[in-house]
Amino acid sequence: MNEAGDIEREDSLTRVEAFSDGVLAIIITIMVLELKTPIQESLSALWALWPIFIAYVLSYAYVAIYWVNHHRLLGHARVVTSGLLWSNMLLLFTLSLIPFSTAYLGEHHFGREATLLYLVTMIAPALAYILLQSRVAATGAKTVASRRYHKASHRKGLAAAAIYALGIPLTLLSPWLGVACAALVAGFWMLPWSAMDRLFLDRIPPAGS
Amino acid sequence: MNEAGDIEREDSLTRVEAFSDGVLAIIITIMVLELKTPIQESLSALWALWPIFIAYVLSYAYVAIYWVNHHRLLGHARVVTSGLLWSNMLLLFTLSLIPFSTAYLGEHHFGREATLLYLVTMIAPALAYILLQSRVAATGAKTVASRRYHKASHRKGLAAAAIYALGIPLTLLSPWLGVACAALVAGFWMLPWSAMDRLFLDRIPPAGS
Amino acid sequence: MNEAGDIEREDSLTRVEAFSDGVLAIIITIMVLELKTPIQESLSALWALWPIFIAYVLSYAYVAIYWVNHHRLLGHARVVTSGLLWSNMLLLFTLSLIPFSTAYLGEHHFGREATLLYLVTMIAPALAYILLQSRVAATGAKTVASRRYHKASHRKGLAAAAIYALGIPLTLLSPWLGVACAALVAGFWMLPWSAMDRLFLDRIPPAGS
Amino acid sequence: MNEAGDIEREDSLTRVEAFSDGVLAIIITIMVLELKTPIQESLSALWALWPIFIAYVLSYAYVAIYWVNHHRLLGHARVVTSGLLWSNMLLLFTLSLIPFSTAYLGEHHFGREATLLYLVTMIAPALAYILLQSRVAATGAKTVASRRYHKASHRKGLAAAAIYALGIPLTLLSPWLGVACAALVAGFWMLPWSAMDRLFLDRIPPAGS
Numbered sequence: 001m002n003e004a005g006d007i008e009r010e011d012s013l014t015r016v017e018a019f020s021d022g023v024l025a026i027i028i029t030i031m032v033l034e035l036k037t038p039i040q041e042s043l044s045a046l047w048a049l050w051p052i053f054i055a056y057v058l059s060y061a062y063v064a065i066y067w068v069n070h071h072r073l074l075g076h077a078r079v080v081t082s083g084l085l086w087s088n089m090l091l092l093f094t095l096s097l098i099p100f101s102t103a104y105l106g107e108h109h110f111g112r113e114a115t116l117l118y119l120v121t122m123i124a125p126a127l128a129y130i131l132l133q134s135r136v137a138a139t140g141a142k143t144v145a146s147r148r149y150h151k152a153s154h155r156k157g158l159a160a161a162a163i164y165a166l167g168i169p170l171t172l173l174s175p176w177l178g179v180a181c182a183a184l185v186a187g188f189w190m191l192p193w194s195a196m197d198r199l200f201l202d203r204i205p206p207a208g209s
Numbered sequence: 210m211n212e213a214g215d216i217e218r219e220d221s222l223t224r225v226e227a228f229s230d231g232v233l234a235i236i237i238t239i240m241v242l243e244l245k246t247p248i249q250e251s252l253s254a255l256w257a258l259w260p261i262f263i264a265y266v267l268s269y270a271y272v273a274i275y276w277v278n279h280h281r282l283l284g285h286a287r288v289v290t291s292g293l294l295w296s297n298m299l300l301l302f303t304l305s306l307i308p309f310s311t312a313y314l315g316e317h318h319f320g321r322e323a324t325l326l327y328l329v330t331m332i333a334p335a336l337a338y339i340l341l342q343s344r345v346a347a348t349g350a351k352t353v354a355s356r357r358y359h360k361a362s363h364r365k366g367l368a369a370a371a372i373y374a375l376g377i378p379l380t381l382l383s384p385w386l387g388v389a390c391a392a393l394v395a396g397f398w399m400l401p402w403s404a405m406d407r408l409f410l411d412r413i414p415p416a417g418s
Numbered sequence: 419m420n421e422a423g424d425i426e427r428e429d430s431l432t433r434v435e436a437f438s439d440g441v442l443a444i445i446i447t448i449m450v451l452e453l454k455t456p457i458q459e460s461l462s463a464l465w466a467l468w469p470i471f472i473a474y475v476l477s478y479a480y481v482a483i484y485w486v487n488h489h490r491l492l493g494h495a496r497v498v499t500s501g502l503l504w505s506n507m508l509l510l511f512t513l514s515l516i517p518f519s520t521a522y523l524g525e526h527h528f529g530r531e532a533t534l535l536y537l538v539t540m541i542a543p544a545l546a547y548i549l550l551q552s553r554v555a556a557t558g559a560k561t562v563a564s565r566r567y568h569k570a571s572h573r574k575g576l577a578a579a580a581i582y583a584l585g586i587p588l589t590l591l592s593p594w595l596g597v598a599c600a601a602l603v604a605g606f607w608m609l610p611w612s613a614m615d616r617l618f619l620d621r622i623p624p625a626g627s
Numbered sequence: 628m629n630e631a632g633d634i635e636r637e638d639s640l641t642r643v644e645a646f647s648d649g650v651l652a653i654i655i656t657i658m659v660l661e662l663k664t665p666i667q668e669s670l671s672a673l674w675a676l677w678p679i680f681i682a683y684v685l686s687y688a689y690v691a692i693y694w695v696n697h698h699r700l701l702g703h704a705r706v707v708t709s710g711l712l713w714s715n716m717l718l719l720f721t722l723s724l725i726p727f728s729t730a731y732l733g734e735h736h737f738g739r740e741a742t743l744l745y746l747v748t749m750i751a752p753a754l755a756y757i758l759l760q761s762r763v764a765a766t767g768a769k770t771v772a773s774r775r776y777h778k779a780s781h782r783k784g785l786a787a788a789a790i791y792a793l794g795i796p797l798t799l800l801s802p803w804l805g806v807a808c809a810a811l812v813a814g815f816w817m818l819p820w821s822a823m824d825r826l827f828l829d830r831i832p833p834a835g836s
Contacts, residue, residue, distance in 0.1 A: 021228045022440075022651075022652030023652045023656055025228055025232045025234075026653060028305070029236060032308060032309060033239065035306075037313045037316055038313075041313075041320050041322050041323055067298075068294055068298075086695075093684075096659045097662075103664045104664045111668050113670060226433055227436060230436050234440030234441045235440070238448065239444075241517060241518060242517075246518065250531050250532055269511055273504075435642055439646045440649055442646065443649030448653075448657075450723045451657065455730045455734055456731075464740070464744065475720075482720075486712055486716075
């Protein structure tokens with residue numbers, strides 16, 4: 001540990017990842033508890049659960065995307081600083097509200113207020129992630145590849161936050177437009193990395209050149 | 210990280226496993242929450258819980274088998290690709306529906322519709338697992354042993370999916386035939402590995418020959 | 419992986435431990451969900467929760483003891499065999515029933531039937547643990563210290579199971595005698611290791627002699 | 628393992644951390660389950676959840692602080708002793724009561740009895756942490772930096788416990804003074820490490836001098 005209390009990377013980062021994995025695994029799994037078994041045994045009773053199921057699928061994809069990105073981002077951290085620890089805690093906090101807003105969205109059948117709340121709980125982690133990115137970048141990008149990664153990833157983060165923010169006025173027109181914004185962001189994050197690079201990083205020459 | 214965004218095996222795979230372990234541990238444990246304590250204190254009130262208990266035992270075995278297979282399968286991955294990450298997420302998603310269908314099966318005493326839903330939630334992870342297998346195999350089998358493993362394991366996966374699919378028409382005759390199909394698959398997956406090899410891999414010469 | 423499908427110790431054992439840790443952490447934590455907040459805000463409403471609290475304390479200690487023992491036991495495994503994996507899964511299954519019997523014990527104020535059920539859910543993991551011990555020992559004790567460990571630990575396991583079994587007829591006299599048996603076992607497992615050795619291993623000369 | 632049953636540091640400590648991470652991740656996440664979705668879809672129904680939300684924020688910060696401190700503390704352990712294991716289990720037990728007292732605090736709108744209970748569940752982990760610190764220090768501080776860390780950290784622990792204890796009589800005047808005490812401790816723990824050092828360790832010369 002140096003004067004500023006930063007801890008060398010080694011097992012310290014492993015433990016930050018392990019804790020984050022634990023929290024994300026629980027968040028992703030408690031959402032399924034909202035799928036309450038119908039008292040009646042009939043296909044129509046099961047069918048009536050569709051809005052809760054769709055909300056679960058959307059939020060599962062959303063949290064899974066965060067896990068994949070988080071996994072890549074932390075691989076670029078050189079040391080574990082206080083700033084990194086606390087912005088990671090903030091990200092996990094914002095993500096922990098997803099099961100609540102997902103349940104609300106499903107139970108109220110994608111109504112206007114429920115969709116607005118859902119978009120707010122999508123913007124919050126997007127902003128916390130941008131903060132975490134800057135804290136990871138501040139630990140000192142090791143290589144050209146790291147610098148390229150931070151640049152592309154920062155732009156994607158801003159684009160995602162902007163689309164969610166755009167979803168808010170669109171929800172006032174129709175909640176389905178708001179849900180479409182959330183699904184759009186999920187869609188573009190799931191594209192393979194190399195396709196993303198072409199979209200967000202077209203002017204930076206590749207690492208080897 | 211190479212151009213395609215694939216991450217070297219090292220701690221990356223460890224973290225995929227850790228996250229999967231977390232999700233599987235939670236799935237396996239939240240199923241027990243369905244065993245709600247009876248309000249009355251009597252042996253007959255406890256006895257009335259038997260269908261929920263049997264459904265729990267079956268699903269516990271089912272998820273435990275997935276954990277064991279997943280554990281073996283990922284040991285053969287050479288790198289962590291996007292395809293591997295997302296097909297793993299898909300597998301975990303399909304498994305996360307098991308607590309729901311298990312609760313439904315137990316509460317409706319292995320009725321017809323509940324058994325059908327249960328078989329559907331067994332087929333979904335079986336298909337996702339076949340996809341994950343192909344993504345792991347695509348990372349490049351390292352050794353002859355790996356190639357044999359993928360071959361045997363792929364055949365077993367198809368056999369399991371086929372037996373579940375067969376369970377669906379059988380459930381229309383009697384739900385117990387459907388449950389028997391699920392139990393049959395669990396049974397053959399729990400056999401020791403060497404016995405499985407003889408069943409599914411009889412024509413491929415062993416690694417040393 | 420050898421012909422019999424056994425996996426070398428390295429990360430394989432780490433993952434068995436990680437999964438077991440996940441399941442044990444969840445078991446220990448979901449028990450606290452039974453402590454439901456009283457609707458009224460008053461000290462007497464809080465006080466009425468005492469049987470649920472005491473049941474929680476007892477079960478927490480019980481699961482914590484299993485974690486500590488499990489942690490020590492797996493340190494002696496040389497390879498991860500199918501037998502080890504499945505007996506570990508069986509142990510986790512039996513432990514997963516503890517939150518149910520704990521809730522029942524607390525809600526029915528340590529009544530006769532609830533105490534009997536509780537003791538049964540204590541005997542089941544004790545037997546599964548003895549099975550797991552034999553599977554770990556079968557992987558081949560590495561050192562004299564391992565052999566001594568297995569011997570002492572096997573005797574303790576049998577003693578614990580015997581005390582729980584004794585608790586069953588005693589519960590018919592008074593449930594508190596049954597609870598006392600459970601507490602007694604918890605007490606002797608928490609003694610420091612060296613004191614335990616003197617109790618259970620008095621005739622085997624120490625490793626260095 | 629030596630005569631006293633202590634286990635060498637290596638993977639043993641890793642597993643203690645992994646288990647603690649699992650328990651802390653679950654504690655932090657089950658608190659969010661108290662945020663139950665309102666039956667009505669309206670902003671006023673959401674707004675009525677504010678006390679539960681504030682209680683969640685406070686407790687999230689509290690558990691996150693414990694995680695960060697725990698993470699640093701265990702980095703100074705030289706071996707895993709029985710004393711370390713059991714005082715760690717005691718700390719996790721006391722922390723596991725936080726979701727209960729948080730729910731009570733939120734549901735009863737920061738009332739007097741609820742605030743008292745909340746402060747009690749804050750003092751308990753503070754005391755358990757002091758015990759764990761002494762057990763970690765007893766494994767033998769490796770370096771001058773370790774000795775400085777233990778000293779500063781011990782003083783901070785005592786200061787925190789004292790402020791919580793002071794909160795109890797203040798709550799009798801007004802519950803908000805009690806909540807302020809809890810928030811004050813959270814605030815000073817979140818300060819960067821170097822600022823803390825100046826506060827709690829001013830007279831010990833830095834490691835290099």
